[in-house]
Amino acid sequence: MTTPQRQRPVHALTVTGTEWLTPHMVRVRAGGPGLAAVPDNGCTDAYVKLLFFPDGRPEGAIDPAALRAAGRLVTRTYTIRARTADELVIDFVHHGDVGLAGPWAAAAKPGDDLLFLGPGGGYAPAPEADWHLFVGDTAALPAIAAGIEALPVGARATALIAVDHPADEVKFDTTADLDVRWVSPDSLVEEVRAVALPTGSGHVFAHGETGAMKQLRPVFAGVDRLSLSGYWRKGMAEPEFQESKRTDAA
Numbered sequence: 001m002t003t004p005q006r007q008r009p010v011h012a013l014t015v016t017g018t019e020w021l022t023p024h025m026v027r028v029r030a031g032g033p034g035l036a037a038v039p040d041n042g043c044t045d046a047y048v049k050l051l052f053f054p055d056g057r058p059e060g061a062i063d064p065a066a067l068r069a070a071g072r073l074v075t076r077t078y079t080i081r082a083r084t085a086d087e088l089v090i091d092f093v094h095h096g097d098v099g100l101a102g103p104w105a106a107a108a109k110p111g112d113d114l115l116f117l118g119p120g121g122g123y124a125p126a127p128e129a130d131w132h133l134f135v136g137d138t139a140a141l142p143a144i145a146a147g148i149e150a151l152p153v154g155a156r157a158t159a160l161i162a163v164d165h166p167a168d169e170v171k172f173d174t175t176a177d178l179d180v181r182w183v184s185p186d187s188l189v190e191e192v193r194a195v196a197l198p199t200g201s202g203h204v205f206a207h208g209e210t211g212a213m214k215q216l217r218p219v220f221a222g223v224d225r226l227s228l229s230g231y232w233r234k235g236m237a238e239p240e241f242q243e244s245k246r247t248d249a250a
Contacts, residue, residue: 008117010051010062011038015112016087018105022168024138026094026105030114031087038088043121044146045207045227048090049075051115052100064117076101077231079142080119082149091142123205123227127152130200132176134159135192135216137185138168139231140207147205151176158195162188162208189215197223207231 013030020026040046051064052074058067067073078101082089092105125132125147132155134144144159151157155176162185163169169182183191189212203225206216210230220226 007063007065009037010064011048011116011118013038013088013114013116015108015110015114017110018108021091021170024094024164024168025091025141025170026102027081027089027091028105028108028114029087029089035086035088039119040083041119041121043119043124044150045123045143045205046080046119046121046146047077047143048080048116048118048120049077050090050101051075051117052104057113057115062115074100075117079146081142081146091145093138093141123147125151125155125205126203126225127155128201129203129225130156131198131202132157133195133197133202133204133206134161135188135204135206135208136231137162137188137208137212138164139209141170143207144205145170145172148172148174148176148178151178156198160188160191160195185209188212192216193219201225204228 012034014032016029016031018026018028053072054074055072058072064073078090078092080088081091092102094102094106097103132151134147134157136144141161144161148157148159149172151174153175157176158179160181160183162183164185166182172178181191201224204220204223204227206213206220206228208230209232213228213230217228220228
């Protein structure tokens with residue numbers, strides 16, 4: 001007998017405000033009574049599956065599996081950038097009218113619904129590590145920023161982050177001993193290969209475009225702790241990318 005899968009709860013928050021951090025990144029803040037039911041998994045790469053309804057939000061209780069099967073629900077994955085007692089913060093990369101979540105975030109206003117599943121996640125910087133290395137692109141920037149800002153005072157850390165333009169660079173609120181290197185997307189792999197990894201116990205967080213992450217995996221073969229993941233793939237929207245991952249794993 002097959003045991004039915006447990007239905008994950010849908011969390012419902014209300015947008016409280018937005019803020020443009022850079023020309024291509026908008027921050028959305030949300031809160032409300034539903035925030036207390038959102039678990040904190042302790043991960044700095046905690047992510048949620050945002051829910052969007054092409055035909056409008058259905059009335060009554062939301063059954064994600066049934067709506068998805070009927071083509072009435074699409075999801076997009078985003079990192080929780082920060083969380084307080086009153087608000088949950090998500091940063092969205094925005095490329096004009098392209099995509100789904102970016103345009104939604106750019107147009108979001110106080111009072112709008114923010115519905116999601118989750119969170120998931122699997123990384124938090126090990127406080128006992130001798131050094132930390134963060135690698136990624138704009139898609140990974142919120143998780144990188146959350147990881148950097150969770151580092152202990154004086155922690156030794158380096159970050160190599162690929163952005164399309166200097167205006168997309170951000171500042172980090174950290175007490176770590178941090179060396180940040182902003183690079184172009186085309187040079188990220190070579191820049192990381194050129195880094196001389198320190199001795200001692202290291203912890204690496206490398207997330208970004210799948211092709212780049214595959215090239216970097218051998219670079220970190222000797223690292224004690226490694227979180228390496230492809231967030232996206234060139235030329236693919238998230239549904240196609242997720243399907244390609246399932247096909248690759250089959």
